[in-house]
Amino acid sequence: MAEIHVIYPVCVLLAVCVHSALAGVVHLEPPEEQESPGTLESDMKLTKEQREAIEADISAQASGVDARKAHADLALRWTDGIVPYVISAESQGDSDKIKEALAYWESNTCIRFPEYDANKGHTNRINFIKDVGCWSWVGQTGRLPQDISIGNGCAYRGTIAHELGHAIGFWHEQSREDRDNYVTIHWDNIQSGKSHNFNKYGPETINSYSVPYDIGSLMHYGAWV
Numbered sequence: 001m002a003e004i005h006v007i008y009p010v011c012v013l014l015a016v017c018v019h020s021a022l023a024g025v026v027h028l029e030p031p032e033e034q035e036s037p038g039t040l041e042s043d044m045k046l047t048k049e050q051r052e053a054i055e056a057d058i059s060a061q062a063s064g065v066d067a068r069k070a071h072a073d074l075a076l077r078w079t080d081g082i083v084p085y086v087i088s089a090e091s092q093g094d095s096d097k098i099k100e101a102l103a104y105w106e107s108n109t110c111i112r113f114p115e116y117d118a119n120k121g122h123t124n125r126i127n128f129i130k131d132v133g134c135w136s137w138v139g140q141t142g143r144l145p146q147d148i149s150i151g152n153g154c155a156y157r158g159t160i161a162h163e164l165g166h167a168i169g170f171w172h173e174q175s176r177e178d179r180d181n182y183v184t185i186h187w188d189n190i191q192s193g194k195s196h197n198f199n200k201y202g203p204e205t206i207n208s209y210s211v212p213y214d215i216g217s218l219m220h221y222g223a224w225v
Contacts, residue, residue, distance in 0.1 A: 036133025036149070041175070041197045043135045044166055050075075050138060057205045075139030075169035075207065083168065084116040084125035086145060091128045094155040098128055101160035111168060116145075126167050134159055139169035158218070165219050171206050173213070173220035175199060182213050197221075 035042045040054065085102065087095050102113040116125040126136075127145035134154035137146055148167050150160055174183060177200055185198050214220065 036131075036135040036151075039133075039135050041172055043133070043163065044171070045135055045137045047137070047141055053205050054201065057201050058199060061200075075171070076141070077169055078111075078124070078140045081111050083111060083113050083140075084122040085113050086116045086125055086127045088127060088129050090130045091150060094128070094130070094150050094160075097155045097157055098150065098160055100157045101164055104157060104161050105164055105168075126164075134163055136163040136166040138166050138171065162218050170219050171201070173217040175201050175206060176208055176213060177202050177206075178213055182215060 038045065040046055040051070046054065087098055091098065105111050106113060114120070114122070116122050123144065124140055124142065125145050126148050129147050129149055131147070131149035131151055133151045134149060136148040137143065140146070146167070148163050150163070154160070154163075173179070174185075179200060187195065187198075190198065
């Protein structure tokens, strides 16, 4: 039987890659606890298609109906695992931490983050900005550029690496359909109006790429969140 871990809701961050589950990582940096405006689960910006699919999944679960409609991959992958990046002028002060987070992903996965260069044929890219809060779009959305916010209080390697996980295409680990086999949610401890942060979504909505559930994932909420 899978080992059961307990989550005491009070909000966190953490990451997997298609080819490498980043388990056994010691997380020393503080999590993003403040909800960023216009996001799902505090830090994910969604396209219209993504939001409609999530809402349909939640509605189906509430009515006791399985969400069997297969959606197009809601988190589009980056071509060949290459994610060009730009650090905006306002984020230059965080460039060292941003580059540490990029190097962390590159050292543990197949993903590569070259500096954006139109002369090398780059079109899509992520653009680090300093907006309100820590947030990212999920997957490659086609925005030119695709912003990722490292706001005030967010410039920690772990926090930035987590937001990069969303940009690559990963959702929060505890949103997976099989999460109750591994963790226990104490619903009575969740602040009023915050229970949506612990919704589960079926494989028709969230593609886990057949990666086993990872308690130590950068994309997983911590025990006290």
